[in-house]
Amino acid sequence: AQSVTQLDSQVPVFEEAPVELRCNYSSSVSVYLFWYVQYPNQGLQLLLKYLSGSTLVKGINGFEAEFNKSQTSFHLRKPSVHISDTAEYFCAVSNSGGYQKVTFGTGTKLQVIP
Amino acid sequence: EAGVAQSPRYKIIEKRQSVAFWCNPISGHATLYWYQQILGQGPKLLIQFQNNGVVDDSQLPKDRFSAERLKGVDSTLKIQPAKLEDSAVYLCASSLDGEGTYNSPLHFGNGTRLTVT
Numbered sequence: 001a002q003s004v005t006q007l008d009s010q011v012p013v014f015e016e017a018p019v020e021l022r023c024n025y026s027s028s029v030s031v032y033l034f035w036y037v038q039y040p041n042q043g044l045q046l047l048l049k050y051l052s053g054s055t056l057v058k059g060i061n062g063f064e065a066e067f068n069k070s071q072t073s074f075h076l077r078k079p080s081v082h083i084s085d086t087a088e089y090f091c092a093v094s095n096s097g098g099y100q101k102v103t104f105g106t107g108t109k110l111q112v113i114p
Numbered sequence: 115e116a117g118v119a120q121s122p123r124y125k126i127i128e129k130r131q132s133v134a135f136w137c138n139p140i141s142g143h144a145t146l147y148w149y150q151q152i153l154g155q156g157p158k159l160l161i162q163f164q165n166n167g168v169v170d171d172s173q174l175p176k177d178r179f180s181a182e183r184l185k186g187v188d189s190t191l192k193i194q195p196a197k198l199e200d201s202a203v204y205l206c207a208s209s210l211d212g213e214g215t216y217n218s219p220l221h222f223g224n225g226t227r228l229t230v231t
Contacts, residue, residue: 004156034219043118043205043222044157090156099169100145100211102220104156 002027002093004105012111013081021076021108023091032094033074039087086112120206120223128231132194135226139208148191149205196230203227
C-alpha cells in the first residue's frame, strides 16, 4: 500500500517570499512522485514529476521539487511567489508495478499575501 | 489537444434521488479515472478503467455507485440513491498509460460539483 502525507493544510506567505510545501510518502515498492496544482473551480494540473535520475526536478511556473529517498520526502519549493500562485497543491505517488495507481495527499492551500 | 470534458458542472439533488455524470477523455488516452473530492480532502479514486475494462474499483460504493466506459472512450458515473455524504466534486481524469507504463501524468477535467440536500 502507498500513502502520501501533506502536514500543512494551509501556508500563508507574502508575495515575492520563498515557499516550501512539504510532502512525505510511504510505499513498500519504488514509486513515482508528482505535484499537481488546483486553481478554484478547476481540475488538477501537473506541476512536475519525478520518475528517475536527478533528484532535483524543475516544473512549470518556477516551481521545483527535490526527491529524498532516505527521508521519503518530495518537498515543493519556489524562490519567489506571485499572487497568481494562490491555489491548492497536491502531492501524489504512483506505484511502479501492475496498473498505475495514483494516490493523492490531502492538499496544501497556498495563500499569497500582497 | 482538447482537454477532458465533463458535464454537468454543477448539480443539486435531494437525497435518495439519482444522478449521472459524463466524461469524455482526451482522444487516445487508454486509462480513465473517476475521483471523488470531498471539501478539504484530496481526490479519492473511485474507479479506474483500462480501455473499457475495470482495473480498480475497490473504493467504489457498489451498492449505490456504478460506472461504465462505452467502447473504451466516454464514461458515465451514476449514483442511485444519493446520500448527503455524496456531496463532493467528482473529477474525471485520463492518461496515456497502458499496462507497464507509468510515466504519463493524469489530465483532469474541471469536475462536477454535486450537492445533495
